[in-house]
Amino acid sequence: MPCASLQDADIHYExxxxxxxxxxxxELGGTLQSFDTLVPLLTQRFRVLRYDQRGAGSSRAVHGRMTIEDHAADLAQLLAAVGFAPTCRITSVAAGAAIAVAFASRSDAAVPALxxxxxxxxxxxxxxxxLVARSDDVRRNGMxxxxxxxxGRSYPDALRTDHHTYEAYRRRFLANDPVSxxxxxxxxxTTRIAEALxxxxxxxxxLAGRHDLLRPPADVEATARAIPNATFATIDSGHLMPVQAPQAMAEHLLRFFAPERQREAIDESYHE
Structure with missing residues (x-):
């Protein structure tokens, strides 16, 4: 897996x-592998960049303070390092959305769709x-x-019907560096990024997950109402959409990001 050495982070990406x-x-606690099932559904239409955020997965562990703005700066540097334009489209999940909004709010970014x-x-x-209590707990006792x-909340029992997928996610979660x-x-x-919406x-x-215990559809719809040009939809998922509902997520992403002239063909391909 390639690694980009940024100003103060080493980031593994694909x-x-x-x-x-x-x-x-x-998402928080996830890695680029959270998108393993989603990516093949997107790559015929998109050149997709996914990466382990600082301190996550195979990227270098972080044992000092980090902020959402640090993550946004990492993204800006990574785009330049791999040859992506700052005008790329962005899809984000859970806490990854905070990074997306922080990046899209930067003066040097011109994100066309989010x-x-x-x-x-x-x-x-x-x-x-x-979050503070969980941070203290994991420092003392580990993942x-x-x-x-x-x-129990992000991947509840009702969504664990595919035991292999759940166990793989659980193993990745446990592999996190506790301090990072x-x-x-x-x-x-500590973020106040919602003020930027x-x-x-x-x-x-x-997108909201119908079975999301952490960010229920009503809460997510309220987020959408704070954004001037937002489209809101609900899918049959929990909090971890690319793992729990990759097909439904891909369908919405392809339709949303596609030029208008392509949307009818996409709709037909999903209903054949």
Missing amino acids: VAGQGAELVLLH ALCAPALAVSPERRAY ADIVESTL YAEANMALA PGLTMPCLV
């Missing part, structure tokens, strides 16, 4: 496919306290101490 450039941003899937943007006082409570994961929790806990002028697709 590029596949051909066509318009599309970046995928994974997909926010189960977006984790606003952090209530109760949720902030939970195994929080895996059941965390996946704790810092990622704190980055989300009214300034997003590009078309935005906002």
Whole structure:
């Protein structure tokens, strides 16, 4: 897997496919492998970049403070390193949406379209306290101490019908570096990126998971209402859409990102 040495992060990434450039941003606790099933559904129409965010997966561990803005700066540097334009489309999942909004709000970015899937943007006082407590817990006791409570909400029993897929996700979650994961929790806990939503002028697709216990459809719809040019939809998924509902997610992404003249053909291909 290629690795890009950025200013203060070493980022592992993968590029596949051909066509318009599309970046995928994974969830807190996830890796680029969260998109393993989704990517093949996109690569006939898009040149797809996915990567392990700083401190995640195979990217270098982080044992100091990080912010959502640091993640956005990583994305800007990574795009330049791999030859992607700053005008690429972005699809983000859960806490990855905070990075997407932070990047799209940068003065040097010109994102033409943005997909926010189960977006984790606003952090209530109760949720902030939970993230801080989880950060402290994982520092003391490691990933195994929080895996059941965390996946119990993001990957509940009702969505574990494919045992192999669930167990693979669980193993990746447990493989996280505990300190890096704790810092990622704190980055989300301290963000105020939701304040930037009214300034997003590009078309935005906002997807909710019908079975999402962390960001229920009503909450996600409220996020969509804060964005001037947003389209809201619900799919049959939980919080981890590319793992739990890749086909439905891909269908919405292909239709949303496609030029108008191609949308009818895409609709027909999904209903043959």
